[in-house]
Amino acid sequence: MSPELDRAAREAGGRIIAALAAGFRDLDLAEDGFAEACARAAATWPRDGVPRQPAAWLYAAARRCALDALRKRAVRARLSPDAPEPEPTVEDALVSDERLIPDERLRLIFVCCHPAVAPESRAALTLRLVCGLSVQEIARAFLVSDAAMFQRLTRAKKKIAQAGVAFEVPGPEAWPQRLSAVLSTLEVAYAKAHEDAAGSGAHAGYAREILDLTAALAELAPGEAECLALAALVRYAEARRPARLDETGAMTPLSQQDPALWRRPLIEEAQAYLRRAADLDRPGPRQLQAAVHAVWCGRKSLDEPPRWGAVLALYDALLVWRDDAVARLNRAVALAEVAGPQAALAEVDQLDAQRLAAFRPFHAVRADLLARLSRPKEARAACDLALALDPAPAERLWLERRRTALGED
Amino acid sequence: MRYALLIYEDEAAAAALAPVRRAFAAALAAAGVLRGQAALKSADTATTLRRDSPLHDGPHAEAGEPLAGLYLIEAGDLDAALAWARRLPLGDGAVEVRPLAEAA
Numbered sequence: 317m318s319p320e321l322d323r324a325a326r327e328a329g330g331r332i333i334a335a336l337a338a339g340f341r342d343l344d345l346a347e348d349g350f351a352e353a354c355a356r357a358a359a360t361w362p363r364d365g366v367p368r369q370p371a372a373w374l375y376a377a378a379r380r381c382a383l384d385a386l387r388k389r390a391v392r393a394r395l396s397p398d399a400p401e402p403e404p405t406v407e408d409a410l411v412s413d414e415r416l417i418p419d420e421r422l423r424l425i426f427v428c429c430h431p432a433v434a435p436e437s438r439a440a441l442t443l444r445l446v447c448g449l450s451v452q453e454i455a456r457a458f459l460v461s462d463a464a465m466f467q468r469l470t471r472a473k474k475k476i477a478q479a480g481v482a483f484e485v486p487g488p489e490a491w492p493q494r495l496s497a498v499l500s501t502l503e504v505a506y507a508k509a510h511e512d513a514a515g516s517g518a519h520a521g522y523a524r525e526i527l528d529l530t531a532a533l534a535e536l537a538p539g540e541a542e543c544l545a546l547a548a549l550v551r552y553a554e555a556r557r558p559a560r561l562d563e564t565g566a567m568t569p570l571s572q573q574d575p576a577l578w579r580r581p582l583i584e585e586a587q588a589y590l591r592r593a594a595d596l597d598r599p600g601p602r603q604l605q606a607a608v609h610a611v612w613c614g615r616k617s618l619d620e621p622p623r624w625g626a627v628l629a630l631y632d633a634l635l636v637w638r639d640d641a642v643a644r645l646n647r648a649v650a651l652a653e654v655a656g657p658q659a660a661l662a663e664v665d666q667l668d669a670q671r672l673a674a675f676r677p678f679h680a681v682r683a684d685l686l687a688r689l690s691r692p693k694e695a696r697a698a699c700d701l702a703l704a705l706d707p708a709p710a711e712r713l714w715l716e717r718r719r720t721a722l723g724e725d
Numbered sequence: 726m727r728y729a730l731l732i733y734e735d736e737a738a739a740a741a742l743a744p745v746r747r748a749f750a751a752a753l754a755a756a757g758v759l760r761g762q763a764a765l766k767s768a769d770t771a772t773t774l775r776r777d778s779p780l781h782d783g784p785h786a787e788a789g790e791p792l793a794g795l796y797l798i799e800a801g802d803l804d805a806a807l808a809w810a811r812r813l814p815l816g817d818g819a820v821e822v823r824p825l826a827e828a829a
Contacts, residue, residue: 480824
């Protein structure tokens with residue numbers, strides 16, 4: 317694929333598929349139409365040159381491909397006589413401007429995150445259709461085989477098509493249930509984007525989609541505090557992306573990141589969302605998580621000591637809403653700084669080690685605490701367990717460095 | 726679209742809920758969405774046929790709550806059908822909402 321096509325497909329794929337899906341009310345037709353348009357672009361752009369508006373070209377072509385497929389389907393079903401190939405319409409000519417691709421991503425995300433779709437399928441479907449990731453990329457993010465992910469997506473699309481899920485943004489009366497499914501899905505999707513610390517190449521684009529989507533949701537539901545909080549949360553996290561890798565490509569832990577590298581405008585956007593959420597006076601778990609980010613992003617330089625006490629207090633509050641391993645581990649990291657590594661390790665060792673055996677952060681946090689307690693042998697073992705769980709390259713480098721610093725048996 | 730609301734529950738629940746179910750059916754009818762309904766006698770009255778097997782005295786699935794009854798309703802989309810299913814009086818059982826297979 318040429319770089320121009322690759323970029324256009326990544327940047328506009330989600331919008332194009334969403335616009336087609338909303339127009340035709342058919343996910344497969346939208347997906348196939350877009351794939352066909354990309355194939356046509358791959359064949360014609362090298363010959364005829366890259367169009368002035370690549371995204372608009374792809375949208376117009378995908379729409380024609382989808383219409384064509386519909387026509388063939390109708391002929392197969394003998395519902396109508398064969399119609400001639402549709403000529404490019406006035407509308408097609410109009411979309412020579414890519415701003416005219418209707419933004420239906422919000423509508424599509426409510427379809428993908430319908431509570432009648434299995435929770436483990438919602439995030440995958442959203443990443444595929446709204447963010448435009450390939451099945452292979454999603455399979456990697458969720459640690460399943462390509463075939464298994466393909467099946468999961470196919471099943472979800474079939475359910476949506478056949479069970480009669482509406483292609484509409486639901487009304488406010490349905491929000492408590494519907495919005496919460498959407499927010500959870502976006503959290504999972506963003507966590508997958510964020511996991512890859514480098515965020516270079518493939519994932520950088522879809523973090524952008526999630527910024528757009530959270531902004532659109534916040535606009536749709538300005539009275540929903542958790543919705544505003546999620547918009548804040550992803551902005552705080554994205555703001556720190558430039559500082560997440562050191563010059564060797566290894567992950568830099570949050571407390572060692574240089575605040576000068578953080579993207580101030582995004583932090584300011586995040587603060588504005590979080591303030592609006594707080595004004596609604598309806599606390600919730602995402603607001604607390606965003607508040608932790610806010611404490612960190614308030615740091616002006618590495619000379620300023622981190623506010624571990626504030627972080628710890630926020631995690632204490634978060635446990636009331638969300639008492640899970642992630643919250644407990646994050647709390648332990650703060651506790652180690654406030655009350656010492658012994659106290660933190662005691663808390664971590666109360667977690668269900670068997671259930672967390674395949675959870676990398678569990679081993680990484682234990683390795684760190686054990687090292688600080690001068691128990692290098694156990695620290696090395698924990699480090700090895702984390703390394704065996706296939707970390708992303710940046711995290712692997714960082715873990716390997718820590719492992720080396722612990723010496724040999 | 727038409728949907729089936731399939732009710733799975735034991736006999737005692739079905740009997741206890743019969744009067745309120747009549748009110749539910751009346752509400753469906755008043756809204757003009759009721760297309761059919763049936764309450765089934767208890768599962769031990771069922772006889773099951775399988776190819777190349779003798780008749781079986783009992784329901785197809787012995788485990789779990791048996792199918793006890795169903796409503797056929799007209800609904801614009803899944804959410805509308807689910808909204809009706811939520812209004813269906815239910816004890817410990819479950820209601821399965823399934824679209825009917827029919828030409829689109």
